[in-house]
Amino acid sequence: MDESIRPFRIDVPEADLDDLRQRLALTRWPERETVDDWSQGVPLSYLRDVCGYWARSYDWRATERRLNRLPQFRTGIDGLGVHFVHVRSPHPDALPLILTNGWPGSMVEYEKTIGPLADPTRYGGDAADAFHVVCPTLPGYGFSDKPTRPGWTVHRIADAWTRLMSRLGYRRYGAQGSDWGDSVTTSIGQRDPGHVAGIHLTPPIAAPDPATFDDLTDTERDSLAALEHSREWESGYSAEQATKPQTLGYALVDSPVGLCAWILEKYRSWTDCDGDLESVVSRDELLDTVMLYWLPATGASAARLYWESFRQVAEWFTSSTVDTVGVPTGCSIFPKELPRPSRRWAERRYTDVRYWRELDRGGHFAALEQPEAYVEEVRAFFRLVR
Template sequence: MSEIVPFAIEASHAELEDLGKRLALTRWPDKETPEDWSQGIPLEYMKKIHDYWMNNYNWGARQSRLNRWPGFKTVLDGLGIHFLHIRSRHEDALPLILTHGWPGSIVEFQKVIKPLTDPEAHGGSARDAFHLICPTLPGFGFSDKPTAPGWNIERIATAWNELMLRLGYKRYVAQGGDWGSMVTAAIGTQNLGNCIGLHMNMPMARPDPDTMENLSELEQEAMAAMKFYKNYDSGYSQQQSTRPQTLGYGLADSPVGQAAWILEKFYQWMDCQGHPENILTRDELLDNVMMYWLPNAGTSSARIYWESFGNIDFNTIELPVGCSIFPKEIFKISKRWAKKRFPNLIYFNALEKGGHFAAFEQPELFVEEIRTCFRTLR
């Protein structure tokens, strides 16, 4: 069994100096031709990001904020995995593993850690307390990068179960969105005997053919969202699932290129009323970008699409499942679609605001969804 060692996020002076030099040497493309985001992230906005990153963004202060939570690394199935582990002061708290996706990171969970671990100080009661484990996906952030094929969703799910056992949690619940939702679902499909329930904020289930003649309003929205994604929003996934290595040369070489690749998705997938900074600060957006730039994880994170994008498992999950559907989510499902895949559906709620990065965008709503879903499993 591998040991668990403390780990703090850190950038060297040389790495920050290199970033500054690359930003100073940025070569800009010409301006987009329409006056909107339909061709991608606008030049004017990226120049504002660039100027702030060079002249105002304080990585030292932001690094300290990220390192206020206990961080660790351990080797799982031959790969070093970085994770946060925050124990509640309530010893009988329910262990919860939170998994991020792409283009996110553990930065997404910064606002929900205290409310989930110390609920009495944040509008809840002691019975709502969780011990939190927030791992970084293989090839993302400060987890190690796979050097051979095979790190698909199923392998990650098995590793996550091993992580929970290694931490002493023989009974736990799991939550995720985006690829984190896929990993969480795979934990449920494998059902190794330790996870007792799941919650997903991008649950995946196929539309039920029997409902096509009388679609509800939510189902109509879901079908429209799938069509939009296919026609206008899936170019990134096609590239990352087929040729991530080719893409990676640009992401590894240009900080502005890496930032644009990520920030365009925050604009598109957040419930942000037309601009990402309506919902997140510029510092928060760049914190997440730095989780890709500093460890040079643009290529290695993209490979999760190459490994798993065309092989999503839609098998039935027998474990208790909760679903929270935020209105600006990429893929949405209805309660009756959910029941087809999750027969033990213990919680379902369609919310009025929020998007793909739920914990980051609407932390109060996210926390209440998690608390409510898992109360019946304590």
């Protein structure tokens, strides 16, 4: 495996785009849902409208040009080719920072935030808040390689990310994560504490503490109710991806409409959108993300991370013992995020919480939904540990 760092540019063959348009045109649609809301999934009329726009109006080449303005690279780590964005700050005292998203996110999730994080003075900020930004693509996602053997858990990914930061020459760095990135970033804090200045999470992985159940706050009570609702009505995707990702993968890799519905349904459920998804994430941004799963055909390989690690993360929420993290930790809690932990629940695992803020707006994809708030949250925490 070539461990050199090689420049990378996205260059999708026109034949792949022609194939996509043909598949969209030949879609065999189901009948409409028997309800007048999203309770059975993505409504037929909405999905047909989005996919019609995808086929006739969406401009992948504009997205490709825009993404290629970001410096992208690939390198071999632990036998796997890893794709990453690496934006070095013009400010010499910048702190290296590795950002990790999850499913169904992509590099698009961080696109609005990378510039302000790397060069704050260009966006009206302070040079003292600058970061060298590293944004790697999870194995099996985007333009990283797809694992061909089991074993690529969140812990192995964390080890790969620490090797990447070392290879880039960064001896001391920060880490930030959301969704699977929460788990990877938490693991980085556990496995590389000698080099990690601190970790920032949106949100922290914090199981409800049974010792508090006789003295719950209103927020904690709401969180428990939301968790129960999620288990009953919102967890089907994770059950399938954690148990039979290969079976699901045939549909996601073969059908662009199926993939689009699978991803858009979670964006609508997890964003702070009051039922109007495109009021917070534009249609083009949604399709940009879908394309980063469609073009490299990662429906199965991305889902497989659930098969690898979902039980481990679920155990963190059910085990009577707590696997602690001792590095400085910052937590930003966006209101539509699930689960929405309390600080005292989080402090059972993260023993050095130095920053905690509960925000008024935003959901699971905070960097995409509320980029300015996300940037300020990252800056605010890392000011405490630089």
